[in-house]
Amino acid sequence: MRPTELDPLFAPVTSLAGIGEKTADLMRRIVAADTTGRDVRAADLLFVPPHSVIDRTRRPGVALSGEGSIVTLDLTVDRHQPPPRGRGSLPYRVFAFDETGEIALTFFHAKGQWLEKLMPVGGEIVVSGKVEWFNGRPSMVHPDHIVAKAEAGALPAIEPVYPMTAGLSAKLVRKAMASALERMPVLAEWQDRTVLDRYAFPDFREALFHLHQPETPTDCDVASPAWRRLAYDELLAGQIALALVRLRMKRVAGQARLGDGxxxxxxxxxxxxxxxxxxxxxxxxxxxxxxxxxxxxxxxxxxxxxxxxxxxxxxxxxxxxxxxxxxxxxxxxxxxxxxxxxxxxxxxxxxxxxxxxxxxxxxxxxxxxxxxxxxxxxxxxxxxxxxxxxxxxxxxxxxxxxxxxxxxxxxxxxxxxxxxxxxxxxxxxxxxxxxxxxxxxxxxxxxxxxDEKPAGRQPIQTVTLPLERLSDLIARMRRAVDEGQKIYWICPLVEEAEGMDVMSAADRHKALAEIFGADVGLVHGRMPGAAKDAAMADFKAGRTRILVGTTVIEVGVDVPDATIIVIEHAERFGLAQLHQLRGRVGRGQAASSCVLLYQSPLGEIAKQRLSVMRDTEDGFRIAEEDLKLRGEGELLGTRQSGAPGFQLARLEHHADLLSVARDDARLFLQRDPDLATPRGQAIRKLLYLFGRDDAIRLIRAG
The missing domain is CATH 3.40.50.300 (P-loop containing nucleotide triphosphate hydrolases)
Known part of the structure; x- marks a missing residue:
């Protein structure tokens, strides 16, 4: 049974003020936890860390506020300028000033009466937001905060910025976070005292407050003691859960299996x-x-x-x-x-x-x-x-x-x-x-x-090519098909998706069939099993020479005489996936090549990814680079399918804590395999918080 003191955190987010079903669905998109088949809970929100902060302590004055900077200004309201009657599309402006100059506070589709009440002429106010300069005049469009000077203490000095999705406002997310934080009880400490002292970790509740209600910009830093404490909690929960699986499997005695060879x-x-x-x-x-x-x-x-x-x-x-x-x-x-x-x-x-x-x-x-x-x-x-x-x-x-x-x-x-x-x-x-x-x-x-390739495996030559040079590639493919070679062509999508400027497998198949005729086959995940088998069999037997597909061919498909793979929109794939796809060729005795076809211009990460692919075929090096470029979240496929998708731990920053968590979990379970001691009872709460309570059921199952 889940400890009752955790119940408020396990209530659905719709139990928080101002959040209905529709908003809860939007919240689902920003939480990293696997919420398949269940409501988003208050605890899920607490494990969404801010990706940056806004420092509202900068108060340079109107004249010294740089273009695009976020500042807080102490102002006196001078006058209101509503749009002319019948011209509702024009903005409503409120002019205010300090001793350095005047600024226009600009509002679209605003209610004049509300603005007059909020900012009466002659009133002293504090506003915070982004300053833009136009024709030598500063303006602030829809300030983030407007309060009377007497209430300036209510303004957050450091404001966390969370991942967003269309339809969610930053204000709503911050308010929901604050409500969820209020529900966080003081829990018994589950960490080992020596670990707490060594890393100067705050307690769990305090760490969450540092993260979501920071007092300095560094409180939200991934390397701060607060974030590292929470990352370590998550790693420890994972290691204890895995160790309990291992313990359970070891408890059921195996059998020695001896063969004669x-x-x-x-x-x-x-x-x-x-x-x-x-x-x-x-x-x-x-x-x-x-x-x-x-x-x-x-x-x-x-x-x-x-x-x-x-x-x-x-x-x-x-x-x-x-x-x-x-x-x-x-x-x-x-x-x-x-x-x-x-x-x-x-x-x-x-x-x-x-x-x-x-x-x-x-x-x-x-x-x-x-x-x-x-x-x-x-x-x-x-x-x-x-x-x-x-x-x-x-x-x-x-x-x-x-x-x-x-x-x-x-x-x-x-x-x-x-x-x-x-x-x-x-x-x-x-x-x-x-x-x-x-x-x-x-x-x-x-x-x-x-870590060795079988004898006779040929190295794969990898080249990058912009989509503008497609005609050169087609000419090269013509020669290859005439020589009896086989070619894979991979697309990121099955069919055209709305709003995505990407050639789909179905479209590419059609375009290539106009050039190569019946030599072109198609395989993708939405086809019935028998149709997929038939397409693969045709390609294997040489009845088709070019197979257009999606990543359904990523894993395990084996056609030793396929010597060329073209990956279209290679910039849209992760490194591990590009490497998997490239491994479909180079399986026979003939020299093979991989063409990474990309859409210009390339972003910085995509550029690095493609150059790693060009430079090496060593999957272990590629995996390390992928971890650096993307973080661990996506590296092993989707979170729902059992990958270690973390909510707070970032292995590129917190890897040093992992072996500590592993050793701690092992040592602790040797002493208390049933989590029966006071620390064991506290660890049960940790497992519930991080969704590892399956492990608790394992203890009960013995």
């Missing part, structure tokens, strides 16, 4: 290439884990095309030798079928039977597959999350492989765990993750890295 040897003999040193090292690490009675929970990180699937297959062969079954879960049907086409023939060489199970398998075929999984005649099941539906029963699920982990959250990891008697789990990701993020997202895992 015979099936693995048959697969190795069938491979057309030798394994890399990194593959051999990773397989040895996994086999050592499987031989122990503890459950394995390991992350296999490998750059695009580093050979993760083969590592998984050889691990599954070891499980089959020990008499168990394996399941491989992929995030999309295209990827599941891709894995099946790679794994099934090799498994067959070792006398292992593989089957595929997605939402598309129906009728008798599905019934037969389910029966063979239940009686153990199928050794390896490959599919989407359909594998873990209640209707699927395994004879002895001993090993679960999850591909592209960042698409699945902790919940799915636990759902898999429930399918067998404590199966060992291997998570694979082709998104190289900086070490700091491995700690955050996967603090509960051991890590193996595939």
């Amino acid at each position: 015979s099936r693995g040897a048959a697969i190795r003999a069938a491979l057309p290439y030798a394994l890399t040193g990194a593959q051999q090292r990773s397989i040895a690490e996994i086999e050592a884990d499987l031989a122990k009675p503890d459950r394995m929970l390991r992350l296999l990180q490998g750059d695009v095309g580093s050979g993760k699937t083969v590592v998984a297959l050889l691990s599954m062969a070891r499980i089959a030798e020990a008499g168990g079954q394996s399941a491989l879960m992929a995030p999309t049907e295209i990827l599941a079928r891709q894995h099946f086409s790679t794994i099934a023939p090799l498994a067959d060489k070792a006398g292992l039977r593989a089957a595929i199970l997605t939402g598309r398998e129906k009728g008798r075929e599905r019934t037969e597959t389910l029966a063979a999984i239940a009686d153990g005649t199928i050794h390896i099941v490959i599919g989407t999350h359909a594998i873990f539906q209640e209707s699927v029963y395994f004879h002895d699920l001993a090993f679960a492989v999850i591909d592209e982990q960042h698409r699945f959250g902790v919940h799915q990891r636990l759902a898999i765990g429930a399918k067998g008697a404590a199966p060992d789990i291997l998570v694979m990701t082709a998104t190289p993750i900086p070490r700091t993020l491995v700690l955050t997202a996967f603090g509960d895992m051991d890590v193996s890295r595939l």
Whole structure:
């Protein structure tokens, strides 16, 4: 049960004064928390940090107020100048002065009576806002604040500026923040005393007040003690939640899985290439884990095309030798079928039977597959999350492989765990993750890295090209198609979006088909599964030579003789995604190239991103650069799908706190795994505040 003292913070924002359903929906857009399927709460607002501040203490006087500067002025009202009758589109002006000069306070669509009452002629007022100069005369359009001089103390000296969205006013957001802050109770301290002293952290409630009601501009700085305190709280909540998952998995005893190596040897003999040193090292690490009675929970990180699937297959062969079954879960049907086409023939060489199970398998075929999984005649099941539906029963699920982990959250990891008697789990990701993020997202895992490319892989030449030179690119493609090469063409959108000046996949397909005719295919996420498969099969078999698509081909699509990839509007993609897409070529023996087609002029970050892509193919370096350029929020895909999207922690600024939080979480849980001590009880409140209360349910589930 959630502690009752947190209830006011967990009430919907509509319980705050002046916020209705419509405003609550707008608020949803500015909060970083995952609010899927629930109301935005008061606590969600408290974790939206200001991105900057306005310093209202600057009082230079009218004549010394620079163009575009935000100033606070002590003025005397001189006269009102309403627009002429019937000319409501003209502004209403109030002229006021100080000892240095006169300024016009300008209002559009204003109510004259209200302005006369607010600023009576001869009255002394304090106004704050942005000054603009026109023909040597200063003016302030719609001042941010207007108060009588006697009430000047009510003006905020330092005003936080929050992320905004159309329809929300800054005033409304600040008012809502203040109301939410009032609900914050004084909570028992959950931090370790030594950490508080070492970093001079204020207490939790005080830190929130510093952030939302700053007294100096530095209070809102990402490096301030207040912000760092809150970031550390969030990191600690994450690390404790992950450590509890790990503890729960360790509590359910695993089983030592020992094989004789015979099936693995048959697969190795069938491979057309030798394994890399990194593959051999990773397989040895996994086999050592499987031989122990503890459950394995390991992350296999490998750059695009580093050979993760083969590592998984050889691990599954070891499980089959020990008499168990394996399941491989992929995030999309295209990827599941891709894995099946790679794994099934090799498994067959070792006398292992593989089957595929997605939402598309129906009728008798599905019934037969389910029966063979239940009686153990199928050794390896490959599919989407359909594998873990209640209707699927395994004879002895001993090993679960999850591909592209960042698409699945902790919940799915636990759902898999429930399918067998404590199966060992291997998570694979082709998104190289900086070490700091491995700690955050996967603090509960051991890590193996595939940091070598298989022999024979060609380097990919990457070039950037402005859209103005499209005709040169088309001429180059003509020659390539005549030589029998295959080309991917990636667009950011499926169809034209209103207000976006971007060529969609459907439009680009149409334009290229006018030049290349039936050689052009199309694939995107909204197509039915069978149509997607047909488009991929045509491209693979060479019936089409150019495949136009969206990022649906980002993960795992394998056409070894595709040698060119064009990424249109490359400036709209993140680095990790560009790197994933580029990895679709360079998979065979022929030299390959990647063309990053961009719209001029490029912004500074886009420029840096494209030059990193030109300079390196090392996914781990790219991931580190991506972290610097974008922060961690987007790096692992969307927050809703289990990525560590933080509300307050910014890893580019707070990475030093991460290992401290990890060590603190580990040490604390060794002493108090049930969160039963006074500090444990306080930590339960921390977990609720940061939406990690699933971990508390794990303690109860034992």
